[in-house]
Amino acid sequence: MTAPSGAHIEVTGVVQGVGFRPFVYALARRMSLSGWVRNTSAGVELEVEGDPQALQAFVDGLKSEAPPLARIDAVRVEQRPANGLSDFAILDSQAQAGAFQPVSPDIGLCEDCLRELNDPADRRHRYPFINCTNCGPRFTIIRDLPYDRPLTTMASFTMCPDCAAEYADPADRRFHAQPTACPACGPHIWLEVSAARLAEREQALQQARRMIREGSIVAVKGLGGFHLACDATNPEAVAELRRRKLRVDKPFALMMPDLLAVQAHCEATPADIELLVSPQRPIVVLPRRGESSVAQDAAPGQGTLGVMLPYSPLHVLLLEREPGYPEALVMTSGNRSEEPIAIRNDEARLNLEELADAFLLHDREIEMRCDDPVMRTFQGAPYPLRRARGYAPFPVRLPWESPVLLATGAELKNTFCLTRGDYAFLSHHIGDLENYETLRSLEGGVEHFERLFRAHPTALAYDLHPDYLATRYALQRAEREGLPAIGVQHHHAHIAACMAEHGLDGRVIGVAFDGTGYGDDGAVWGGEFLVSDYQGYRRASHLRYFQLPGGDAAVRQPWRIALALLRQAGLGWDADLPLIAAGTDTARGIVQRLLEAGLNAPQTSSMGRLFDGVASLLGVRHSINYEAQAAIELEAAVDPAEGGAYAFSIGPEEVDPAPVIREIVKDLRAGLPLGRMAGRFHNGVADMVLAVCEQIRERDGLNCVALSGGVWQNMALLQRAADRLSAAGFDLLLHRQVPANDGGLALGQAAIAAWRLNHDAAGESSGGAAAEGEVQDGGL
Numbered sequence: 001m002t003a004p005s006g007a008h009i010e011v012t013g014v015v016q017g018v019g020f021r022p023f024v025y026a027l028a029r030r031m032s033l034s035g036w037v038r039n040t041s042a043g044v045e046l047e048v049e050g051d052p053q054a055l056q057a058f059v060d061g062l063k064s065e066a067p068p069l070a071r072i073d074a075v076r077v078e079q080r081p082a083n084g085l086s087d088f089a090i091l092d093s094q095a096q097a098g099a100f101q102p103v104s105p106d107i108g109l110c111e112d113c114l115r116e117l118n119d120p121a122d123r124r125h126r127y128p129f130i131n132c133t134n135c136g137p138r139f140t141i142i143r144d145l146p147y148d149r150p151l152t153t154m155a156s157f158t159m160c161p162d163c164a165a166e167y168a169d170p171a172d173r174r175f176h177a178q179p180t181a182c183p184a185c186g187p188h189i190w191l192e193v194s195a196a197r198l199a200e201r202e203q204a205l206q207q208a209r210r211m212i213r214e215g216s217i218v219a220v221k222g223l224g225g226f227h228l229a230c231d232a233t234n235p236e237a238v239a240e241l242r243r244r245k246l247r248v249d250k251p252f253a254l255m256m257p258d259l260l261a262v263q264a265h266c267e268a269t270p271a272d273i274e275l276l277v278s279p280q281r282p283i284v285v286l287p288r289r290g291e292s293s294v295a296q297d298a299a300p301g302q303g304t305l306g307v308m309l310p311y312s313p314l315h316v317l318l319l320e321r322e323p324g325y326p327e328a329l330v331m332t333s334g335n336r337s338e339e340p341i342a343i344r345n346d347e348a349r350l351n352l353e354e355l356a357d358a359f360l361l362h363d364r365e366i367e368m369r370c371d372d373p374v375m376r377t378f379q380g381a382p383y384p385l386r387r388a389r390g391y392a393p394f395p396v397r398l399p400w401e402s403p404v405l406l407a408t409g410a411e412l413k414n415t416f417c418l419t420r421g422d423y424a425f426l427s428h429h430i431g432d433l434e435n436y437e438t439l440r441s442l443e444g445g446v447e448h449f450e451r452l453f454r455a456h457p458t459a460l461a462y463d464l465h466p467d468y469l470a471t472r473y474a475l476q477r478a479e480r481e482g483l484p485a486i487g488v489q490h491h492h493a494h495i496a497a498c499m500a501e502h503g504l505d506g507r508v509i510g511v512a513f514d515g516t517g518y519g520d521d522g523a524v525w526g527g528e529f530l531v532s533d534y535q536g537y538r539r540a541s542h543l544r545y546f547q548l549p550g551g552d553a554a555v556r557q558p559w560r561i562a563l564a565l566l567r568q569a570g571l572g573w574d575a576d577l578p579l580i581a582a583g584t585d586t587a588r589g590i591v592q593r594l595l596e597a598g599l600n601a602p603q604t605s606s607m608g609r610l611f612d613g614v615a616s617l618l619g620v621r622h623s624i625n626y627e628a629q630a631a632i633e634l635e636a637a638v639d640p641a642e643g644g645a646y647a648f649s650i651g652p653e654e655v656d657p658a659p660v661i662r663e664i665v666k667d668l669r670a671g672l673p674l675g676r677m678a679g680r681f682h683n684g685v686a687d688m689v690l691a692v693c694e695q696i697r698e699r700d701g702l703n704c705v706a707l708s709g710g711v712w713q714n715m716a717l718l719q720r721a722a723d724r725l726s727a728a729g730f731d732l733l734l735h736r737q738v739p740a741n742d743g744g745l746a747l748g749q750a751a752i753a754a755w756r757l758n759h760d761a762a763g764e765s766s767g768g769a770a771a772e773g774e775v776q777d778g779g780l
């Protein structure tokens with residue numbers, strides 16, 4: 001046997017609240033090593049000593065055998081002589097001022113806890129708050145760090161002797177599980193109807209289930225907020241929920257008890273299934289089966305359903321299979337239209353009073369609001385639509401170190417991003433910043449992140465749109481605190497977000513397609529080809545401008561856009577076109593005057609608006625009830641077998657849709673089926689993307705294409721464009737960690753601002769509040 005040696009090891013990443021110390025303890029015991037381990041504010045610190053070979057195996061095992069929820073960023077090993085320690089101990093946490101570490105997101109119920117939940121002999125049998133070191137609430141209950149029970153919303157529950165014994169036992173799977181609880185000492189549920197407490201615990205659960213089965217709507221307090229739950233297979237219940245929520249047409253999220261149910265209602269690939277059962281348990285958007293008994297009204301006009309599996313023990317109990325009980329519940333956010341999801345009992349009683357027939361409440365407080373995440377899969381890998389519970393606040397790693405800065409995102413699907421070191425903490429989904437309540441939710445979220453990550457911004461980054469609440473918040477705060485504020489062009493931020501999440505530090509062809517973004521020239525951009533790096537961009541090509549007659553009115557009523565497109569293509573507004581029936585003669589007269597005078601008819605290069613206009617032209621939808629509805633229904637109409645394509649006219653610096661519009665009108669008059677025309681349009685856009693990228697490749701010698709912006713949530717378009725680009729030898733950069741829509745924008749703003757601050761520090765100046773345009777052509 002060789003002489004014993006020792007090592008001091010520091011591990012950073014998500015290593016607290018995920019069972020890391022018990023894992024280290026067990027690993028050291030197995031290798032017959034001695035030493036100690038403890039939590040610090042920066043991660044986990046340990047000392048081990050013993051046989052050198054065992055020591056090496058231990059270091060390897062730290063990474064290769066780490067608990068499933070740990071995310072290790074770095075393991076720093078320093079060799080030391082052995083001190084003659086004789087056993088292995090878990091020491092008390094050591095707080096360090098200013099140190100910080102990532103916080104674990106909330107984690108779906110694990111297999112072990114599920115087994116106990118269903119075991120009549122277990123003391124937590126049917127206990128709705130069962131959890132362990134591998135599962136349960138984290139981010140939504142943490143008030144501050146280090147992650148210890150007194151700093152969570154579990155502080156008010158004193159552990160019973162049994163729970164305390166498990167908590168203190170390194171060999172127990174609840175060792176230092178901060179939210180651990182049991183029926184004797186932990187939170188519990190009850191049911192309220194008209195402010196009267198009707199039932200407690202199991203009886204409350206059974207009565208809630210009875211009400212749901214009979215068609216009622218029940219507000220259910222979950223992990224990150226309230227849901228409104230009803231029987232998704234009961235058309236009257238779903239229609240009633242829609243009526244009460246004032247939610248026209250927008251799809252409701254569904255929860256189903258198990259994969260069997262999911263596969264009965266939807267088609268799911270192996271990648272979809274992997275995502276559904278992952279610890280994050282996101283809502284996964286899946287093609288709906290024709291024979292599904294889910295009410296049509298749950299997702300009108302869509303070929304898909306958004307489905308999740310139960311992720312908390314309460315959900316498991318609520319969804320439990322029983323003859324006659326629905327195998328699909330609507331589980332939509334518990335909020336009034338467009339307001340943040342309710343999290344407090346009193347808030348829910350007040351705000352949801354007219355929406356819910358009963359309240360299934362509990363007494364574990366929610367510290368941080370967090371909606372359900374929404375994902376799709378593309379080419380066998382996750383493709384995020386909404387980053388929230390289960391994902392946030394896990395950081396994205398930047399390709400370099402950043403000063404502490406705050407990027408405030410955009411207006412719709414707002415998220416914000418706080419950076420520190422090479423971590424970019426992209427927030428959970430905040431919502432559409434169209435009212436005071438949502439702005440408050442943004443401000444509260446920012447305060448919480450700054451406290452958790454011990455990070456006070458030294459600069460702010462914002463979107464150039466002067467009317468966005470997020471922009472005003474950033475500018476006001478910068479002024480109040482005397483901080484530099486860095487304006488970032490919307491589509492530049494989209495492309496930078498896509499680059500940053502892949503750790504790329506170079507230059508790409510960025511194809512930024514979305515609905516709206518403030519352009520350098522004051523126009524509404526959204527069909528952009530940008531040669532882009534973090535420093536700046538060159539607008540290499542874009543969709544030719546067309547007009548939005550009536551501005552916002554055109555966004556709500558795509559028939560107005562269709563009229564503008566017809567006019568620009570030199571076509572008349574002939575009565576045989578389906579969209580002509582959508583507006584009155586008077587309304588069309590107004591549109592005509594707006595277009596001719598150029599008054600209240602802003603110029604746009606928006607690809608999203610082109611999709612809207614074409615949807616109206618084809619008779620799919622003339623006015624919308626939620627963002628992108630017309631484009632979504634156009635996508636749903638695509639005949640996958642269609643091989644034809646409408647050709648754009650591709651110039652050196654812009655692409656003109658006029659020939660596409662003329663071809664569409666010809667096909668309309670020839671009576672071509674809708675599916676084929678929708679297919680030809682999608683094929684045409686994909687062909688155009690390829691052609692412009694080839695044009696830029698020839699000119700700039702770039703081969704990497706980043707696809708970002710909300711239009712890339714159109715899977716029919718994404719598939720067609722990706723196939724063409726890959727076949728032509730391009731390297732494709734797609735969003736995998738953050739959404740392609742504005743939910744990922746703050747990451748790009750942060751990356752660009754960080755790059756500028758880093759280079760300012762090195763002596764390259766761009767001024768305190770450099771607007772994008774000033775540096776637009778820098779180096780490109």
Ligand SMILES: [Zn+2]
Nearest residue numbers: 110113132135
């Ligand atoms: Zn568990």
Ligand SMILES: [Zn+2]
Nearest residue numbers: 160163182185
């Ligand atoms: Zn207990």
